[in-house]
Amino acid sequence: MSHYKINELFETIQGEGSFTGQPSIFLRLQGCPVGCSWCDTKHTWEINLDSEVSSDVVLHKTAETDEWVDLDCDAILRIIHSKGFKAKHIVITGGEPCMVDLKPLCEMFEQHGYSCQVETSGTFEILVSNNCWVTVSPKVNMRGGYEILSSAMVRANEIKHPVGTEQHVDDLKALLTLHNITDTPVYLQPISQKERATKLAIDTCIANNWRLSVQVHKYIGIE
Numbered sequence: 211m212s213h214y215k216i217n218e219l220f221e222t223i224q225g226e227g228s229f230t231g232q233p234s235i236f237l238r239l240q241g242c243p244v245g246c247s248w249c250d251t252k253h254t255w256e257i258n259l260d261s262e263v264s265s266d267v268v269l270h271k272t273a274e275t276d277e278w279v280d281l282d283c284d285a286i287l288r289i290i291h292s293k294g295f296k297a298k299h300i301v302i303t304g305g306e307p308c309m310v311d312l313k314p315l316c317e318m319f320e321q322h323g324y325s326c327q328v329e330t331s332g333t334f335e336i337l338v339s340n341n342c343w344v345t346v347s348p349k350v351n352m353r354g355g356y357e358i359l360s361s362a363m364v365r366a367n368e369i370k371h372p373v374g375t376e377q378h379v380d381d382l383k384a385l386l387t388l389h390n391i392t393d394t395p396v397y398l399q400p401i402s403q404k405e406r407a408t409k410l411a412i413d414t415c416i417a418n419n420w421r422l423s424v425q426v427h428k429y430i431g432i433e
């Protein structure tokens with residue numbers, strides 16, 4: 211049976227993209243080799259074998275750590291049921307969740323009445339259920355040296371591009387042209403809450419008829 215390395219499992223409000231405002235169960239997988247310098251989840255990058263812990267430790271974290279637990283689909287579902295979460299939308303993120311085959315996990319969730327969303331950098335083949343909502347947040351020229359896959363750009367239900375400089379905007383325009391993406395909703399997400407990045411995102415959204423995603427959770431102080 212498929213199993214997954216889980217760094218965090220918690221219920222909150224989706225703070226990014228089309229589903230902003232939706233109560234959601236977040237499943238954060240351990241491991242990411244992409245290496246974005248401004249990544250806000252660097253504690254998920256390394257899969258340190260000494261950091262394997264019990265599900266209790268993962269479920270009761272009070273700070274971000276690189277600790278993870280290896281769980282199969284049934285165990286994940288049992289935990290979600292036992293927590294009494296009310297949300298019916300599950301966001302699979304990381305780390306880079308698409309380093310592993312997520313299809314069995316999505317299909318199990320859907321069979322039990324949940325909708326699924328995956329947050330991915332677009333640098334790994336996206337293996338999910340047909341109904342899974344795929345958020346691609348493309349990562350161009352990052353330290354790990356990974357390329358954006360055309361199949362990821364085409365599968366995306368939304369493209370959520372992090373922006374801090376004009377270069378990031380140019381990178382996005384080049385990607386949309388290269389992969390001939392015309393109808394997918396595009397979001398710009400400021401890297402940091404600073405005024406400069408936010409203003410660049412606002413002005414660029416207006417100029418291009420794109421949408422703004424401001425990581426609402428960081429403004430209201432929730433997870």
Ligand SMILES: C[S@@+](CC[C@H](N)C(=O)[O-])C[C@H]1O[C@@H](n2cnc3c(N)ncnc32)[C@H](O)[C@@H]1O
Pocket residue numbers: 242248249250251303304305306307329330331346347370372399400401402425
């Ligand atoms: C932490 S990543 C995990 C999923 C996947 N590795 C990815 O990059 O999409 C989740 C989302 O947070 C965004 N993100 C990460 N660090 C950020 C930051 N400092 N400011 C704004 N967005 C950030 C990513 O671009 C992505 O959309």
Ligand SMILES: Nc1nc2[nH]cc(C(=O)O)c2c(=O)[nH]1
Pocket residue numbers: 222223224225226251303304329427432433
């Ligand atoms: N509230 C909240 N919404 C989010 N949307 C995407 C997140 C992520 O880290 O992938 C995230 C997160 O960490 N928290």
Ligand code: SF4
Pocket residue numbers: 242243244245246249250251252304305306331349
């Ligand atoms: S791809 Fe995602 S998790 Fe990996 S470094 Fe970039 S933002 Fe962080």
Ligand SMILES: [Mg+2]
Pocket residue numbers: 250251
């Ligand atoms: Mg986050």
